[in-house]
Amino acid sequence: xxxxxxxxxxxxxxxxxxxxxxxxxxxxxxxxxxxxxxxxxxxxxxxxxxxxxxxxxxxxxxxxxxxxxxxxxxxxxxxxxxxxxxxxxxxxxxxxxxxxxxxxxxxxxxxxxxxxxxxxxxxxxxxxxxxxxxxxxxxxxxxxxxxxxxxxxxxxxxxxxxxxxxxxxxxxxxxxxxxxxxxxxxxxxxxxxxxxxxxxxxxxxxxxxxxxxxxxxxxxxxxxxxxxxxxxxxxxxxxxxxxxxxxxxxxxxxxxxxxxxxxxxxxxxxxxxxxxxxxxxxxxxxxxxxxxxxxxxxxxxxxxxxxxxxxxxxxxxxxx
Amino acid sequence: xxxxxxxxxxxxxxxxxxxxxxxxxxxxxxxxxxxxxxxxxxxxxxxxxxxxxxxxxxxxxxxxxxxxxxxxxxxxxxxxxxxxxxxxxxxxxxxxxxxxxxxxxxxxxxxxxxxxxxxxxxxxxxxxxxxxxxxxxxxxxxxxxxxxxxxxxxxxxxxxxxxxxxxxxxxxxxxxxxxxxxxxxxxxxxxxxxxxxxxxxxxxxxxxxxxxxxxxxxxxxxxxxxxxxxxxxxxxxxxxxxxxxxxxxxxxxxxxxxxxxxxxxxxxxxxxxxxxxxxxxxxxxxxxxxxxxxxxxxxxxxxxxx
Amino acid sequence: xxxxxxxxxxxxxxxxxxxxxxxxxxxxxxxxxxxxxxxxxxxxxxxxxxxxxxxxxxxxxxxxxxxxxxxxxxxxxxxxxxxxxxxxxxxxxxxxxxxxxxxxxxxxxxxxxxxxxxxxxxxxxxxxxxxxxxxxxxxxxxxxxxxxxxxxxxxxxxxxxxxxxxxxxxxxxxxxxxxxxxxxxxxxxxxxxxxxxxxxxxxxxxxxxxxxxxxxxxxxxxxxxxxxxxxxxxxxxxxxxxxxxxxxxxxxxxxxxxxxxxxxxxxxxxxxxxxxxxxxxxxxxxxxxxxxxxxxxxxxxxxxxxxxxxxxxxxxxxxxxxxxx
Ligand SMILES: Nc1ncnc2c1ncn2[C@@H]1O[C@H](COP(=O)(O)OP(=O)(O)OP(=O)(O)O)[C@@H](O)[C@H]1O
Ligand SMILES: [Mg+2]
Numbered sequence: 001x002x003x004x005x006x007x008x009x010x011x012x013x014x015x016x017x018x019x020x021x022x023x024x025x026x027x028x029x030x031x032x033x034x035x036x037x038x039x040x041x042x043x044x045x046x047x048x049x050x051x052x053x054x055x056x057x058x059x060x061x062x063x064x065x066x067x068x069x070x071x072x073x074x075x076x077x078x079x080x081x082x083x084x085x086x087x088x089x090x091x092x093x094x095x096x097x098x099x100x101x102x103x104x105x106x107x108x109x110x111x112x113x114x115x116x117x118x119x120x121x122x123x124x125x126x127x128x129x130x131x132x133x134x135x136x137x138x139x140x141x142x143x144x145x146x147x148x149x150x151x152x153x154x155x156x157x158x159x160x161x162x163x164x165x166x167x168x169x170x171x172x173x174x175x176x177x178x179x180x181x182x183x184x185x186x187x188x189x190x191x192x193x194x195x196x197x198x199x200x201x202x203x204x205x206x207x208x209x210x211x212x213x214x215x216x217x218x219x220x221x222x223x224x225x226x227x228x229x230x231x232x233x234x235x236x237x238x239x240x241x242x243x244x245x246x247x248x249x250x251x252x253x254x255x256x257x258x259x260x261x262x263x264x265x266x267x268x269x270x271x272x273x274x275x276x277x278x279x280x281x282x283x284x285x286x287x288x289x290x291x292x293x294x295x296x297x298x299x300x301x302x303x304x305x306x307x308x309x310x311x312x313x314x315x316x317x318x319x320x
Numbered sequence: 321x322x323x324x325x326x327x328x329x330x331x332x333x334x335x336x337x338x339x340x341x342x343x344x345x346x347x348x349x350x351x352x353x354x355x356x357x358x359x360x361x362x363x364x365x366x367x368x369x370x371x372x373x374x375x376x377x378x379x380x381x382x383x384x385x386x387x388x389x390x391x392x393x394x395x396x397x398x399x400x401x402x403x404x405x406x407x408x409x410x411x412x413x414x415x416x417x418x419x420x421x422x423x424x425x426x427x428x429x430x431x432x433x434x435x436x437x438x439x440x441x442x443x444x445x446x447x448x449x450x451x452x453x454x455x456x457x458x459x460x461x462x463x464x465x466x467x468x469x470x471x472x473x474x475x476x477x478x479x480x481x482x483x484x485x486x487x488x489x490x491x492x493x494x495x496x497x498x499x500x501x502x503x504x505x506x507x508x509x510x511x512x513x514x515x516x517x518x519x520x521x522x523x524x525x526x527x528x529x530x531x532x533x534x535x536x537x538x539x540x541x542x543x544x545x546x547x548x549x550x551x552x553x554x555x556x557x558x559x560x561x562x563x564x565x566x567x568x569x570x571x572x573x574x575x576x577x578x579x580x581x582x583x584x585x586x587x588x589x590x591x592x593x594x595x596x597x598x599x600x601x602x603x604x605x606x607x608x609x610x611x612x613x614x615x616x617x618x619x620x621x622x623x624x625x626x
Numbered sequence: 627x628x629x630x631x632x633x634x635x636x637x638x639x640x641x642x643x644x645x646x647x648x649x650x651x652x653x654x655x656x657x658x659x660x661x662x663x664x665x666x667x668x669x670x671x672x673x674x675x676x677x678x679x680x681x682x683x684x685x686x687x688x689x690x691x692x693x694x695x696x697x698x699x700x701x702x703x704x705x706x707x708x709x710x711x712x713x714x715x716x717x718x719x720x721x722x723x724x725x726x727x728x729x730x731x732x733x734x735x736x737x738x739x740x741x742x743x744x745x746x747x748x749x750x751x752x753x754x755x756x757x758x759x760x761x762x763x764x765x766x767x768x769x770x771x772x773x774x775x776x777x778x779x780x781x782x783x784x785x786x787x788x789x790x791x792x793x794x795x796x797x798x799x800x801x802x803x804x805x806x807x808x809x810x811x812x813x814x815x816x817x818x819x820x821x822x823x824x825x826x827x828x829x830x831x832x833x834x835x836x837x838x839x840x841x842x843x844x845x846x847x848x849x850x851x852x853x854x855x856x857x858x859x860x861x862x863x864x865x866x867x868x869x870x871x872x873x874x875x876x877x878x879x880x881x882x883x884x885x886x887x888x889x890x891x892x893x894x895x896x897x898x899x900x901x902x903x904x905x906x907x908x909x910x911x912x913x914x915x916x917x918x919x920x921x922x923x924x925x926x927x928x929x930x931x932x933x934x935x936x937x938x939x940x941x942x943x944x945x946x947x948x949x950x951x
Contacts, residue, residue: 055852059754087855094853099846102865103946104872113864114854149945165854449645454887454925457906461653461918464910550770557772558892562907577775584778585786592782595775602770 003029008065036216039226088118090173091166097158101150108146118169133164156187228285235309245311323607337404349402352395406571414552420491425498433506450496463564481567546609646926710914727901731885734823746835768829777896800898819897838870883932887925
């Protein structure tokens with residue numbers, strides 16, 4: 001198991017008290033596997049991803065649980081050791097490529113910077129490697145492009161640069177936080193294709209964060225559905241799409257347009273809205289919107305159970 | 321909040337100046353008192369004492385008692401009382417100048433930003449020129465001319481020792497500093513979607529100005545106010561120190577520092593005390609400015625909420 | 627292309643300088659109630675004397691002619707003379723004062739940049755801590771002090787009160803010693819004025835820098851830099867500071883220009899440094915118009931030039947500005 005997240009919880013100290021944002025999240029990721037985490041905006045996907053890189057810098061954040069990466073608990077790692085992992089064995093691509101690159105350095109320089117931290121390559125070799133990576137991302141004329149500044153490139157180009165940078169030290173784990181959300185549809189498809197191709201070439205595992213069920217169906221081996229900071233259901237992509245066991249997942253899938261139908265937002269098809277972190281109910285967070293709601297749902301949160309296929313619902317077997 | 325409290329105390333103390341002169345220091349801080357004496361610990365002490373070197377006289381130093389708490393200046397006047405009186409002028413000038421500056425800057429910014437086109441380019445051009453003008457030199461030049469002769473504009477005559485001169489000068493020289501950002505703000509407001517939508521709906525321009533633009537501009541002006549007042553305090557002190565601000569017999573913190581310059585090595589309290597007063601006031605104003613900005617700046621607010 | 631841009635800048639500069647000279651001229655010659663002749667002739671001069679003075683100094687000519695003459699003497703023949711000390715040439719006097727002011731401002735700038743960056747970076751790196759808050763409080767105090775007052779206090783300490791202690795016995799008497807004459811003494815005599823002048827700017831720059839850094843540290847690209855495996859120090863210096871310097875450089879250019887252009891007047895007066903500011907001050911005291919005109923124009927030239935240099939620097943340090951225009 002490359003990555004084993006156990007009972008991860010993240011909360012923030014605020015003037016109004018402790019704000020639980022991610023609660024009791026567990027999942028595993030095997031070598032060269034693609035796990036997708038889906039969920040609405042605010043469900044805690046990015047925070048989960050950032051905590052794996054230990055990039056939550058807010059001093060008010062409290063993180064508990066275990067994040068085992070190659071058997072080692074990241075949360076207790078010393079900072080220098082963590083730095084060697086970041087950008088080396090694990091790398092991350094962020095949601096918004098427009099602002100993710102430092103405006104004053106050429107993209108070549110920014111990729112070279114990362115290579116030079118993690119390897120002993122001299123600058124000129126690092127440059128060559130950066131250029132070949134850019135070329136591998138399908139950028140024609142990589143030599144030229146590497147001398148450009150971020151503002152001179154389009155969003156799709158910048159995301160390719162980000163991916164090239166993330167892959168520059170052949171990471172075992174690549175975390176992609178909504179890599180295509182900010183891009184238009186044709187570019188989206190290209191970037192996803194790129195990720196799939198790279199998995200084959202580099203043998204990296206990918207943690208793909210998205211809120212697009214379509215993307216999940218195209219790429220992921222397994223899926224974890226998050227709702228209001230908890231995992232509602234997880235399992236193999238095919239299983240989940242064929243037999244959703246959580247009412248929330250079922251609702252999401254029912255709302256996916258058939259083939260070439262009009263694109264609608266699956267989340268808005270379920271009536272109501274997810275609770276804000278400070279007003280989560282004592283029981284199941286989805287209960288107020290749920291058609292299968294029973295008395296016990298309001299009392300305590302259902303636990304995630306099951307070996308390969310995990311569901312957090314008291315009436316998991318009854319959802320059709 | 322502490323800053324605000326300190327300011328209130330300073331203002332109250334300065335307002336109480338006549339009371340202090342009458343009941344506590346019991347001397348006229350504007351009349352020289354070269355051969356008076358006071359009783360200290362039962363002994364009569366001259367206010368102007370012959371200097372240790374034998375040449376000339378040195379005013380009495382700080383007594384830390386009711387009379388001559390901070391000592392006397394070279395005219396034998398009570399420095400503590402003068403600082404309170406001087407504070408009135410310093411605060412008045414700084415506040416008056418701030419008012420003028422913000423009003424003018426608000427007007428210019430709105431007119432330039434809202435009318436656009438030709439008027440805007442002319443005003444923007446003028447602001448650019450004034451921007452390049454060394455502020456201190458402009459203030460000093462204006463002061464030097466006006467202080468030496470006063471101003472006669474048709475029926476209006478302003479005496480050369482009127483406080484209006486430093487108020488007006490300081491008020492005017494910083495106008496570009498405020499007007500430029502205001503103009504930028506009005507420009508972006510005037511081009512913003514909600515104003516464009518209002519224009520399309522046929523809402524009269526005057527109403528847009530009143531409802532949408534003015535409130536925003538006033539918020540910005542309020543944020544600027546304490547910071548400008550701090551800047552104006554320092555400018556007033558500088559001009560008065562160069563003897564082209566407040567004119568004797570009137571006093572301000574700047575002129576008292578100037579009075580103390582000659583006594584610096586013998587009676588440093590005369591120059592140090594008003595400087596500390598300026599510093600305290602300006603620090604308080606600057607902190608108040610920070611507080612006001614945080615209260616009004618939406619970005620700062622978001623940061624607090626998070 | 628570059629050539630055209632430069633040409634446009636030059637034209638703009640000339641226009642701004644022209645406007646400033648007209649403005650200054652109007653302030654001194656055309657303010658209602660202003661009469662330079664009365665000033666030159668002294669108080670209570672008879673009308674006949676006044677008329678004679680007016681004629682001798684060309685003050686009976688129309689204003690535009692007077693302006694033209696003054697500009698001609700200032701820039702073309704460069705033989706403008708003082709109204710107060712007849713025969714004293716203005717331009718050599720100004721040129722003689724320039725090295726003093728340059729020495730003062732240059733040294734102070736070095737000090738304030740070093741300290742401001744050190745304080746700003748420290749405060750930003752430790753944001754929210756007690757150290758951060760105390761540093762920012764000190765910086766605020768530095769910004770809030772009247773410079774001339776600080777200069778006097780410094781004089782009091784180093785020239786009188788503590789002059790005879792080991793701490794300050796090396797401080798020479800107030801005044802200026804040319805660098806070429808005695809470099810060591812030049813340095814010693816300027817240390818105190820440098821420090822005094824630097825204090826305000828240390829306060830201002832460290833506060834601005836801290837604010838910029840803290841803002842920059844919340845940006846996405848900083849997260850990327852951290853994700854690459856950079857240490858916090860590398861993140862701050864290579865990425866956050868590099869971005870914040872863009873603002874700081876433009877501030878620095880303008881402040882440096884303003885100070886060299888005469889803004890250091892107060893310190894020069896308090897520390898008895900015969901620089902351009904001192905010259906302006908003396909000219910203002912006896913309203914020696916040619917001198918005022920010359921020093922103000924000199925200052926304006928510096929400030930306008932600094933503006934231009936800053937714009938050019940911008941192109942160098944901010945690649946985003948290069949594409950525009
Ligand atoms: N520093 C913080 N302090 C307090 N709350 C925070 C902080 N950072 C994030 N949150 C809250 O945590 C919740 C989850 O945020 P997160 O960014 O993980 O959402 P997400 O699932 O990635 O959503 P999106 O699809 O919009 O990216 C949000 O409600 C957010 O307001
Ligand atoms: Mg997110």
